[in-house]
Amino acid sequence: MKQRPAADLSALPTYGIGPRSPTWWGTLGFMALEGTGFALAAGAYLYLALSWPQWPLGAPRPNHWPGTIVTLLLIVSLVPNHMLNRYAEQCAIMPVRIGLVVMSLLGIAPLVVRWFEFPALNIYWDTNAYGSMLWVLLGLHTTHLITDVGDTIVLTVLMFTRHGNSGRRFGDVGDNVFYWDFVVASWIPIYLLIYWTPRLG
């Protein structure tokens, strides 16, 4: 088939950030599917809670303090997270490096407290379905927390190498910021579900 030149793209930039970049959309896609997973797990909890009048099946109330501390830590971490985002948009390498170190630490901190959350549930996963659901919900979120923190640490190391100084990498930092927002946002409903719904009944 014959061709005729109709557009010259040579002046286009070679990277873009945020919704301009495919990676951002990919991240959004994964957030959508993981979010669906969270929603369904939460739905399963509510389904069981509504099926049994005696929910939470005579179990003691969970101690909400470790969970509340995690929540606060996560919310606080949003501030440096978004500062990091701005630096990444400006392609400022030093502030980005510092920001990533801070975010790695702020990722590890809630994980440490999370360790104490499991015993604070005051029930085991194999005691009854209520216990199972609490552990499942907490476990599901913890998995996301761990993978995202791992991701952040790897990215931090990467930004300290010679590969760091490229537009693409700054875009990756932006996507990492975006994903952390998701990890924080998905925690809030789970936190309410685990610690506060049992207190309603």
Place this chain on the structure above:
Amino acid sequence: MSSSDLTSERDLVPQATPKGDLAPERDGPRDTGLDDATLHRWLERTWRTKPGIIGALSSVDHKVVARRYLVTAFVFLCLGGLNAVAMRIQLSGPQRGLIGPDLYNQLFTMHGVTMMFLFAVPIVQATGIYLVPLMVGTRNIAFPRLNAFSYWIYVSGGIFAWASFALSMAPDVGWFAYVPLSGPEFGPGKRADVWAQMITYTEVSSLAVAVATIVTVFKQRAPGMSLDKIPLYVWAMLVTSFVVVFAMPAVMITSTFLILDRLVGTHIFNPAEGGDALLFQHLFWFFGHPEVYIIFLPATGMVSSIISAFARRPVFGHLGLVLSLIAVGFLSFGLWVHHMFATGLPKLGASFFTASSMLIAIPNGLQIFCWLATLSDGRPVIRTPLLFVFGFVFTFVIGGLTGVMVASVPLDLQVHDTYFVVAHFHYVLIGGSVFPLLGAAYFWLPKLTGRMMSERLGRWHFWMAFIGFNAAFFPMHLVGLWGMPRRVYTYPAELGWGNINLFITAGAAVFFLSFVLFTFNMLHGALRGAPAGNNPWDAGTLEWATTSPPPSYNFARIPVVTHAEPLWAEREALPVATGLRVDARELVISTVAEARPDIREKSATPSIWPLFAAIAVGATFLYSIFTPWAVVWGALPIAITLIGWFWPKGDPEDEE
């Protein structure tokens, strides 16, 4: 919008000017002004899959991955089909002693699981992996390494399931594996775990493909392919991918819950400890119903493509078809309870699901009407692909209408879990999806192989398939109404189901032979067929603009799209874009709605790491059937392989 608008100054000014500490952008030779031969040499060097075994295992070319997917899925169709043949022989007469209950239960479970998870979903996605980048005019799928990874995960899942079948350890609980039958108490051994874990494999792979497809369609469309110019097939794949994204997590949750109940003693589905067996059904069907549209919607896209090529006109009601695809996608999430009418749910609630199930017939009907309207201009060009489309309308409408019958709560109470339902879903699955797929094979395989399949054999194939299929499955409606439940390995003689089952088996045998003929025709065509040329059917969409088979880089120059049927609209010369680098894998990223060119982005280079990552992930899944600690031990190798995957290697594609 005319093609010159695309390059106006305003569009091309980068929105965020590079600043800060950015390393200076490196540049390389561009395609502007290169003659065809030089351009081909450059692009081939940059985009090819490297020779040798490592090269093959590292390939990230969407066409290579799709071909593997297609072949593998076809193999699973044959295996699943052979399961079916074995079942049909056992059922051909009352009290046949060929196959005992234990084997029979594995057979129908493996048949269902193989057909749904290892054949139908992968094959429609694979077709998309092949065609979508070509149809939207780009050089590779988005996230090509993720795409390669998805294939490896998919084959591991398939091999895993079939290896356990060979060891007589295959699941025997049906393709939806209801608890408590599959639970810790009544499902001893590892059989139900095999079910749950193989779901996880296929899950991960189809989610990955779905995300890659969505991003390809959103961001990699050729300049000018605004939303209204996207081909219907691409729309179908886009909607399907969205359905995958929101449906598959449900079965992921289901199978994870099941594994937890079985492995670590949680009680999520155990009614004795505050769990509930029906919760499993809700979760499963929240996935399971959309699943059937995941299989069906891509087929409607194929039908649209084939019809427009042979009716020699754009499909009537393009917008209506797009809207009905979207409507079906949405509605498919509101129907799941119609699989549970016999569980004794409150009558009023159940009636709601009757209404929603009826509702989905409206967009489905609209699709049928639009196709009929497209065909109604006059006698179309009748070739094998179109014959299969005719077969599709004939059978799918029967299946859809029996769907409407079973959507009625009271009526369903008589036919639920009988051969009537078996008939319904084979009519929609085979009539609605396999027939279009067969038509698509005749239509698009020439693009893959560069050679035509035999038209004469194609017609024989069609008539054998059509007659065999209807002879096998139509009588199932009846035997279901006469009281024959599904999933029985035998039945007593005095119920009078013997003759009709023999007839069904005979039909299935004819249908089987039609597949043998098809296999022959494919192989013969691929090796000996007449050369196809770029556009054997004189069709209008972009995949026909390039050679058959397409080069590794798909298009020497990225097309600029001015019409929904670009090849029909631009018969003299196809407008193309210039200015891309030829020494790096550059492709055009465009804006979501209008497809204005926005970025020249690099596509990932070949890598062996996706394979390693798949091995690490696959081994972890496998091991986790035996101990929950597998997840902990597997984390390290998975992390290592993922770092290997993402760590930049200094290619131009990795930087910038």
Place this chain on the structure above:
Amino acid sequence: MFAAFGTTCVLLLQGCSGWQSALDPKGPAASELAWLIWFFTGLCALIWLLVMIALAAPLAMRSRTRSDPLVLDPGAEHRKARAVWAALGATTVILVGLTLLSFFANRTLAAIGSDAELTIRVTGHQWWWEVRYENAQPSRILTTANEIHIPSGEPVRIIVTSTDVIHSFWVPSLAGKLDLIPGHENVLDLMADKPGVYRGQCAEFCGQQHANMSTLIIAEPRPVFDAWLNDQLRSAAAPVSAEASAGAELFLNRACVMCHKIGGTVAGGTVAPDLTHIASRQTLAAGTLTMSRGNLAAWIADPQGIKPGAHMPVVDLNGDELNAIVAYLEGLK
């Protein structure tokens, strides 16, 4: 293709006499449903026929000889749009109609059992049915298995549940099916118009012997039914012959006693069918065999050969012992 339709039509006519057929209703619920099935089928066949006509019509026309596929006739397009809208409207109307129809059919079904006098509780087991006739007086509660007697001409309430996996209770000629789900109780009302024997079969896959989990519903006029119930409430008949007495002895000393119950003896197992009046039943092992001396012996000698996977083990008995046990069971009318 047409051979398929033709053959099925012939088969259809002979099949209507099936005693497990939804098309051969013997009670008000099944009649309502059979009517519904025929109505839907007729309407759907009509719709399908119209679609086929629309599909085939262009084949009879002249080929299109348009050189440019993008040049369309606006008038024709307009007519098509009208036709598609009309078809869409008709579809909507039909679907609304069908939805209402099934809603009202549901109501009709619900009305059948509103004044049921008799309540039977059916519990599913892998792979047999436990049947309990509820009564306010504990002494008049009857537990039996696999065969359900009901009075004809009056509605009966059946409460279904399960203690192991999910089963489904389905007697096509009397009513639609309903699942037996552990942790849930479901209620099904059914009625047989006339005396007769109706076959039912478990409809939810429940494991290895799902295929051999059937039941008989025996509808009898009220007096016959009452007599039957009184008979069944009695303890088991005492053995009459020496052989049968030996059999009774054996039954109570072997594994049988651990699983089965025989009223009036120490055998009180509840994990297997109640055998108090086993010889009065028409079938054995949930419809797997017809009741006869030979089949009883065959079953006890080799339950795993007859119903592979069934939860009854092979009990080691020599020929004489087997005959004795059969003689005893045969007397349990």
